[in-house]
Amino acid sequence: MDNKEKALKHFKERSRSYDRSSRWVSDAELLGNIFSLTEIAEGETLLDLATGTGLVARCFRGKAKEVIGLDISTDMTRSASAHVDRMILSPMEAIPLDSGSIDACVCRQGLQFSNLPKALAEVARVLKPGGRAVFCHLNAYGPEDRADAFKIQALRNPARVNFFMPGDLEAALEASGLSVTRNVRHLSRESVNTWIGHGANRPEEREAIRDAYRASSPEFKRLHRVETTEDDIFDTMLFLLIRAEKKG
Numbered sequence: 001m002d003n004k005e006k007a008l009k010h011f012k013e014r015s016r017s018y019d020r021s022s023r024w025v026s027d028a029e030l031l032g033n034i035f036s037l038t039e040i041a042e043g044e045t046l047l048d049l050a051t052g053t054g055l056v057a058r059c060f061r062g063k064a065k066e067v068i069g070l071d072i073s074t075d076m077t078r079s080a081s082a083h084v085d086r087m088i089l090s091p092m093e094a095i096p097l098d099s100g101s102i103d104a105c106v107c108r109q110g111l112q113f114s115n116l117p118k119a120l121a122e123v124a125r126v127l128k129p130g131g132r133a134v135f136c137h138l139n140a141y142g143p144e145d146r147a148d149a150f151k152i153q154a155l156r157n158p159a160r161v162n163f164f165m166p167g168d169l170e171a172a173l174e175a176s177g178l179s180v181t182r183n184v185r186h187l188s189r190e191s192v193n194t195w196i197g198h199g200a201n202r203p204e205e206r207e208a209i210r211d212a213y214r215a216s217s218p219e220f221k222r223l224h225r226v227e228t229t230e231d232d233i234f235d236t237m238l239f240l241l242i243r244a245e246k247k248g
């Protein structure tokens with residue numbers, strides 16, 4: 001199975017419960033931060049990459065001239081179509097839009113499944129000079145927790161190919177010709193049972209994730225403020241919101 005097939009399988013199984021599959025997916029503060037960092041203006045065109053069920057795209061509906069969603073999964077985008085002006089079924093590594101046609105691009109929790117240099121080159125290509133891109137992705141805090149964080153992320157979703165630490169995405173953006181202008185931290189306290197109860201992990205896979213939390217290093221437990229209760233585990237996850245601009 002190639003990576004696109006893995007992602008399609010994972011998100012087919014997860015699509016029905018996606019909007020309840022963690023706290024961060026519908027967190028109004030996180031969505032509000034993405035919206036304000038984008039500084040969308042009436043008359044502009046917004047592209048939401050890996051739009052999924054459209055939770056990010058719907059924040060922009062009516063606030064821009066056109067909101068375009070792009071994703072590979074018909075299962076995920078079924079409910080998103082009501083929240084965008086146009087839906088494109090395509091991988092983000094080959095965006096079927098003209099060069100220099102988009103004012104602003106957003107992408108929350110999508111780049112981890114992509115061929116990163118190809119996806120970012122496409123973002124840089126479709127943006128107008130001076131256009132903005134806002135990315136929001138889960139990160140390890142740093143070298144102390146990266147091994148456990150990346151192991152847990154891989155167990156939760158086998159389609160994930162990119163694992164981020166602070167600085168990684170910024171470097172990739174700069175290499176793609178985009179200038180990083182803002183970087184905002186967002187912490188999300190998550191119930192692990194909710195986070196792994198999304199319908200795409202089998203019971204033994206969920207148990208392997210709980211085991212990985214129990215066996216994680218003291219540094220991981222401290223940074224993530226891991227709390228184990230009788231029937232759940234809580235993890236404070238780090239999301240980084242990065243705004244970049246296409247050099248004018």
Ligand SMILES: C[S@@+](CC[C@H](N)C(=O)[O-])C[C@H]1O[C@@H](n2cnc3c(N)ncnc32)[C@H](O)[C@@H]1O
Nearest residue numbers: 007050051052071072073076091092108109113
């Ligand atoms: C975790 S969901 C994020 C959905 C939405 N952005 C949000 O924040 O709620 C990841 C989405 O990425 C899509 N996806 C995975 N690989 C992709 C690719 N190469 N190109 C476009 N979309 C992709 C999946 O189908 C899925 O809908």
